Amino acid sequence: MANRFIQKLQGFADLTEEAVAALTAATHRPQDFKPRQDLIREGDRPGPVFVVLEGWAIRYKALPSGSRQIMAFLMPGDACDLNIGMLAEMDHSIQTVSPSKIVKIAGETMNGLMMTHPSVARAMYVAQLVDEGTLRAWIVSLGRRGSAERVAHLLLELYVRGVRIGIAHDDEVELPLSQVVLADALGMTPVHINRVLQELRQSGAIELQRGLLRILDAAKLTRISGFDDNYLHRKLRAYRSSNI
């Protein structure tokens, strides 16, 4: 059975059998990582492409003050930028947040794969575009949304992504993120996150404990988040109808 990375790419483009075989070969021996391990750090020379097969990782930037800002969550199936190798240095770090299985694909291998199998290249580009869209949404959240909106929006985003990659069941998704991690992602303090989560729980919109998020009232959560009603739907449509 194809791994999550391949499954995800198949959602973005029709992969030939050979492409799938090549991808399988390139990702067949993942490496285990414990939580809080840096895969690569700001300032490092970019090396291989990382592909998360199981577990969660984050992209983050550490600040001189000691705090950090998380810029993206990498869920099973996600890869870090394929062509980051073009730059001389990493401008951010990547770290696991939960026990993970991760594959390193050498830059040349990846390039070769994309050259030989245009469908792979296409799928990777679409994946990157989607990531960029998420990055832009992140900016909007940080800049123009209140704390409750922000939290609700992130939870929804993660839930939607969980559904898409099949790690969500009904209204539940595993979310191995501490409140500190959420705070670093949302640009707020852990204390404040905590209070916001309580509000959300008391409003009956969600349940969240021990790494398990349950959406109790999706409509309410959507309303709180200021999720443009069409956003979710539009987003899904956008993915599917990519036809280049």
Next chain:
Amino acid sequence: MANRFIQKLQGFADLTEEAVAALTAATHRPQDFKPRQDLIREGDRPGPVFVVLEGWAIRYKALPSGSRQIMAFLMPGDACDLNIGMLAEMDHSIQTVSPSKIVKIAGETMNGLMMTHPSVARAMYVAQLVDEGTLRAWIVSLGRRGSAERVAHLLLELYVRGVRIGIAHDDEVELPLSQVVLADALGMTPVHINRVLQELRQSGAIELQRGLLRILDAAKLTRISGFDDNYLHRKLRAYRSSNI
């Protein structure tokens, strides 16, 4: 003489003569735009690639509440994502902020250019990577920096970009951005921006009036901004040593 777009690409990769000629042909007839004109809007089907030859534009997202968040400034020479056309809909809008000369390059034309001239493709990819880095820096600012830091950081970023594309003279750069625009970019209110700018002026770090920014004390501004001392330098190095 090559236009700013071509100049910028030349900074990212060695373009062949034919490539320059093809780019020149593709960008030789720009169109004039007044300020505050949308080039393309959220929800639209992506069409041509836009290239800003003169003037400034912004990427932004409008929120239901009526406010908006700016996610990027497009300065002369900048192009919007080359492969945005792969997605079904724009997830953000692009608008001019000052009188501008802008070229539209049809998607197929652009693709053809990149196929025929690999050096163009390479330069465009590097440009995109750089943009992504800027996007990530934006997130850090919004999430983890105080207002003075944020403003200082943006001004420095814009100044550095101005220097790179040659629209800065000594310590001055034209900045046709109202305080409202700055507020929309930095996730704060115009009122607060105003007060922060006054602080920066009174500290002797900058002068800013009638669309002209002057850096009076770069060291001080850098300190205020929390600009990682190496960041600027590293960034420049990263651009230059891109050698793939």
Next chain:
DNA sequence: CGTTACATTGAGGTTTCTCAAGCTGAGTGG
């Protein structure tokens, strides 16, 4: 059964926002 990481609570302080008014300078029609 202590240790440890994470979550929760309270109180007070700061930053930033909101609202509302006044100011300035460039352009415009008389």
Next chain:
DNA sequence: CCACTCAGCTTGAGAAACCTCAATGTAACG
């Protein structure tokens, strides 16, 4: 050449959101 207008900038005061510090609670784990 003078009102007049309008967009953008500035100022003040009170309110709200969010942070800081510091303590306490709680579940998992060796």
